[in-house]
Amino acid sequence: MAREGVQRKGTTQSPGRPAKVTITEIAQEAGVSVPTVSRVVNGRSDVSPATRARVEGLLRRHGYQRRPASPGDRSVLVDLVFNDLDSPWAVEIIRGVEEIAHEAGVGTVVSAIHGRAGAAQQWMTNLRARASDGVILVTSVLAPGLHEELRLLGVPLVVIDPAGSAAMDVPTVGATNWAGGMSATQHLLGLGHRRIGFIEGPPRLLCSRARLDGYRAALDAAGVPVDDTLIVPGDFYPESGFAGCDRLLDLVDPPTAVFAASDQMALGAIEALRRRGLRVPQDMSVVGFDDLPEVRWSAPPLTTVRQPLSDMGRMAARAVLDLARSVTPASPRVELATELVVRASTAAPRRA
Template identity: 70%
Template sequence: MSTDGERRVTITVIAREAGVSVPTVSRVLNGRSDVAPETRERVEELLRHHGYRRRGTRAAHRAGLLDLLFPDLDSPWALEIIRGVEDVGHAAGVGTVVSAIHRESTSTRQWLQNLRARASDGVILVTSHLTSPVHAQLRRLNVPVVVVDPAGAPATDVPTIGATNWSGGLAATEHLLALGHRRIGLVAGPPHLLCSRARLDGYRAALERAGIPLDDRLVQPGDFYHASGFAAGTALLELDDPPTAVFAASDQMAFGVYEAVRRRGLRVGDDVSVVGFDDLPEARWASPPLTTVRQPLVEMGRLAARTVLRLSQGEEIESPRVELATELVVRDSSVRYDAERVPADLSR
């Protein structure tokens, strides 16, 4: 239970406990990027611990709200991005309004009407296409915008936050190649998204480097969700010469591939290797634990929130396009290819 002293904690107290200067705490509160990541995390943790809220320092025109907009909210990766945005918003005393527009023009119009009615310090769009009419209306409202994982090429004056999707696709495929797999299937993401195309290009580049011709039959479409992964995995395993490994461009699709493998009477890892993309929390708890490409979803949310807060204060952004590094996380779903161990219907 908070005491009166805790409610009135000052940034001087936060600075002393964090072992930093008061200006450093102020830079964290304002979403500035010129703070070391370790220092920022320490300060933000203390701000959350004390329940610190900025009082009496916000300019009159500030709304104290950030808008976070998704095309859909039925994906675990959305929760990871929300966590990152709320981490920064809470430390800065800014609330977060989360909305989904479901790719419908009526939803977009309603969202814009709500935005005009209550005002906002900034908008963060996730895997969405910022259309010219929407961008023009936001500019008229003087609301800054940041796009996370843009669907298409955004306007040149709109900052974007993403991950190294091409490198991630390359690393996932090269990992399977290093294990001896030569027929590697791909469950691709939605083709209208830049991140999907980049992961596909990384897969192609890895095969090309290894001197393996691309077999179009091994590339199946998906939409990042479980059902499409199951459908694509089933189609791959029904080929006359099915793959011995599958790279799914999202963890959820990888779990769909798991089910396709299971229904065929096979085992993930022992019979078919599977690699995903995202490193959602449940990846480590899957059976077997999923090898995947980690993209820093929480940090992407944090950086988007810091960037839009800086824009709302009239600050310049050093780089309009930021890509955070992905990392291959090897677990038990990917194993070395052994022709003698692979079931007859998967042997070459």
């Protein structure tokens, strides 16, 4: 944040020199974020009239004297935080966030915090140093202490695909995962498949559990008993799709179709089938979830559930920028619609 200070009347640091109250203290007293105070100080228009009046009143009361701009003053920033950045779907979310941030003249800092000791705490240390205007957290969990620290700093937080309970006291943006899981399974049922394998995502994630629940619901609605031996673990990455499909193929009565809870796992499943000399969809149909750009070029092009990843990024960016302006989002829980995209990886089973 710009190096601005306000002077508190009636106190002194040393004889003849008034003490300074920080922008953070002004923000806490006003009940707004630090970036909001900075916007008022810098004459930005993206602050509501009521908030502007409250902050300006406090600045006057404390005898604010604006420092001249210096080369060290920084641009407005939003932090975008992932567990990992080694998945193509992360690129789609970044694309959406960047579009809105660029339109607003806001910089984006992208971080990954999973798998490194102390990475989350180091990220928080860096965030304090750069005085971020807001944080977008993607399928990640912040330790309660870090979450509370964000709140005390007045840094707004929005979560994409919350990993934990949907009851978090922050706005969330997700997709209709349950409906997507149901539509993928119904598509396979409609083609005549009755033994449908499911490669699940990490069970700690709400989106994974919702896709599995949609799969179960579709089978139940069709009167097809759920066979738990057809449900195998996965982690959204290709290797687990490969291993999961191998496990399904080793069953005495293997499935005629596989629904993988991510496109990457679906591609891994297709490779497992290829290595066994089996063809898609002639020998087994495969459905994914996400509709990543590359799956339309896979062999064969993949039937999948389109998750509006870029739109989710855009929605989250708008929400966090609204919060930074002390504007409450219209809805704290947003779920964007998924859509089944039928391509060449699914067909009627060879044996009904």
